[in-house]
Amino acid sequence: MREYQPKTENEAAAIIRDHAARGAALAVVGGNTRAGFGNAVAAEATLCSRELTGIVAYNPGEMVITAQAGTPVADIEAALVESGQMIAFEPMDHRPLLDTEGEPTIGGVFAANVSGPRRFVSGAARDSLLGVRFVNGKGEIVKAGGRVMKNVTGLDLVKLMAGSHGTLGLLTEVTFRVPPRPKTQETIIVSGLNDAEAANAMAAVMALPLDVSGAAHLPPTVAWTFLDGQLPQGGATALRIEGLAGSVSVRAEKLASAMRRLGPVMRLAEAESHRLWREIRDVKPYADGTMRPVWRVSVAPSVGHQLVAALRLEAGVDAYYDWQGGLVWMRMEAEPEGDLVRRFIHALGGGHATLLRATRAARAETPSFQPQAEAIALLSARVKEKFDPAGIFNPGKMG
Missing domain, CATH: 3.30.465.10 (Uridine Diphospho-n-acetylenolpyruvylglucosamine Reductase; domain 3)
Structure with missing residues (x-):
């Protein structure tokens, strides 16, 4: 080409x-x-x-x-x-x-x-x-x-x-x-929480006046892949604090104290914290050199773990959570199971599921983007016609 x-x-x-x-x-x-x-x-x-x-x-x-x-x-x-x-x-x-x-x-x-x-x-x-x-x-x-x-x-x-x-x-x-870069950061890790407990813990933390800028839950199936295996193997709930050094130290201690009621706590200093969130960001557990299907799912933070629990009963799925549970990274063992994934999302109140990785054959059978409601699809088609009347741009990339 x-x-x-x-x-x-x-x-x-x-x-x-x-x-x-x-x-x-x-x-x-x-x-x-x-x-x-x-x-x-x-x-x-x-x-x-x-x-x-x-x-x-x-x-x-x-x-x-x-x-x-x-x-x-x-x-x-x-x-x-x-x-x-x-x-x-x-x-x-x-x-x-x-x-x-x-x-x-x-x-x-x-x-x-x-x-x-x-x-x-x-x-x-x-x-x-x-x-x-x-x-x-x-x-x-x-x-x-x-x-x-x-x-x-x-x-x-x-x-x-x-x-x-x-x-x-x-x-x-x-x-x-481009806002100011935080002077430093620290991450509090709580170990031993299951998916539902972690969702509740992250919701509680966001209600505290601590300005948490990262909230992710890494179940036992993926926790071992981060930081060369330095995270607790029973699962890790990660909470990031950023800002001026003095403020970060005080807020991190308050957060650690609150989280000790839920499970063992460890603290990551700046360098390890940066690395952990980069690995969470870049989906390190599923950067495995395979073409096993990977979904990027956006739902309400309170229902992400419910979606994964339901899918585990019906299909081979592994997952972890970012955005306080509202972003679910899921890897399927074999087929994308697109209809199943999207049906369960709809039953839990709606959201978006994007098939980010799959074989070419699987993509031929499964829409990569969340299908749009009829009214939105009609509006999108009108916008597309206005901007690109000959329809030459990026066929296959329409949501």
Whole structure:
């Protein structure tokens, strides 16, 4: 398959106009680190943003950065570290889980709305996004939003592009908020809780005035894979505290004291804490080199463990929990069991299940994205027709 790597926005627009005129499909990618994700449909060529690279504007005092879409996430993070700032939503690196190569790009992060452990307190990727430039399916260059948080011009358009998976246009530039980086962090680990007990414990912790920025439960089946086996083998409930050193120390001690009523407690200092949350973020237990199906399920935090318990009775499933239990990472032993998974989610009040990894044969049988309600599907189709009337962008990536 031919790959286009335009070096300018105008060059990208010309490529898109040519393909739109011919009705020829384009696979829109950034670093291609999520290769294989979605329900694949043949495209004539790949349109890649990786040559659209570089930080366009960054004044740390404004806490806003603008970068071309193909800029590596690592380059953005390096610039932010120097100024004591961060990408708030902690985007995961899909390469270990999906066994892909390439370099994650900032445009790809927003196109897929990639959000990690801090998402339940800091918001998703789209919540940090202030402005975008992109080329639509007509080959038109579009600008929406701006660099100032109070500027809401084009806000809906900005939100539409975040999480659109390249189905509405090729992102060429993004502007987003970059808040201060916490000076340090510590993680409290409570061992011995079952899934239901951990869900209750995490809910109780979130009601305390301790500003917990990470809450995950790692059952015994996965706990041993983290930190080279340093976590308790009876399961581990992890709670992160971030901020100034003095404040972190005081809040961590209060949290540890509260959690000792529930089970044995251990404390992870800054370096080990950083590593643990990176491994939670990047789904280390299931980055196993196989193609066993992996689901990313978003539900109400109170029902995540109920979903897993129900599925364990019907299918081979392993799981762990992030976002206070609201994000469930599940690996199936054989088949994706998509109908079963989504039926149980519906019975528990609804949510979203995305098939992130599976064999090509399994993808042919199972929709990767959560099927939309009829009214939403009709609205999505109208938006798609408006942005991409020839239907050339990313076939197989529509939710």
